[in-house]
Amino acid sequence: LITIMKVTTSKGDTGQNIETFSKFKAAWAFMYFDNGSETFESQKETAINRVKFFIRYTKGITEQMKVYYDEHYYDITHIEETNNKQYLVLRATKKV
Numbered sequence: 001l002i003t004i005m006k007v008t009t010s011k012g013d014t015g016q017n018i019e020t021f022s023k024f025k026a027a028w029a030f031m032y033f034d035n036g037s038e039t040f041e042s043q044k045e046t047a048i049n050r051v052k053f054f055i056r057y058t059k060g061i062t063e064q065m066k067v068y069y070d071e072h073y074y075d076i077t078h079i080e081e082t083n084n085k086q087y088l089v090l091r092a093t094k095k096v
Contacts, residue, residue: 005023006024007021027056031051031054051092054087054089056087063076075093078090
């Protein structure tokens, strides 16, 4: 079971961006590990896990949302519709 989270950004008291998450939809999903890579960000090595979540078609899911699964947030990078809008494939990444 995954949770699709809608992200809302607001300004804090000192002008910083604050992200808050609210539940958009819970859905049964099949998760497939796609591949991974390693990069250097802020002078440290960062691993990136790429996965695909297969769910039933749901209207309104966008790349600005996140997937919450197994106590981790995954950034949705691409959404594919399959079989005449019967299923969605959510391509997502998680930085480790």
